Amino acid sequence: MISTQALLEAEGLAPPVAGDAFAALQPVFFGLSYLRIAAAAERFPSADDALAMSAAQVAAVAAVALAWFAAAGGDAAATAAAVASDPAAGAVLAWTALASTALTVVLQTYALKRVSAATASLVVSSEPLWAALLAAMLLGETDYGPFDFAGAALVLAASLGPNVLPDDLFARNDDDP
Secondary structure: OOHHHHHHHHOOOOOOOHHHHHHHHHHHHHHHHHHHHHHHHOOOOHHHHHHHHHHHHHHHHHHHHHHHHHHHHHHHHHHHHHHHHOHEEEEEHHHHHHHHHHHHHHHHHHOOOOOOOOHHHHHHHHHHHHHHHHHHHHHOOOOOOOOHHHHHHHHHHHHHHHHOOOOHHHHOOOOOO
C-alpha cells in the first residue's frame, strides 16, 4: 500500500518532509485498526455494540486531536471565536466532525462486522482513484501522468485480484518450508 501511495503522489516529487513520515505510516495504522475493529465486532456482535465501539473511536479521535491542538500551542478561545464569526468555517468544522469523522467511523464499524478487514482495506485503498475520478469529473482535472496510472493499476490489481484469482492460489501448504 505504501508503494502504491508513493506512485500516486510521485508526480512533481519534492524532497521528503516530516509530514511524509505520518503519511507513510497512515496505511499501517488504518490496517491495524481494521483488524482490531473486526476482532472486536466478532466478539461483540450486536448493533448496540457497534455503536458503542464507534463512539469510543470518535472519542479517541477527539482526544488525540485536542492533545495535538494543545501541544501545538493552540488557543481554544481564539479558535472558537474565529469559527463563531465565520459561518463557512463552522460549516466546514461541522462537516469534518459529523460526516468525515463520526459517520464514516460508524459505517466502517458496521461494515467490518460484515466483511473481512483485508477486504475493507482493499476497498478503502481505492479512495485515491475515486478522488482522482471526482477531480476529473467535477473540476476538469486531466493532468495525470504515468505514475498516476501505475498507482491506479496497482490499486485496481489489488482490489480485483482476490475476486478473479483462484481461491487456493495463495493457500498455505504445510509441507512448504
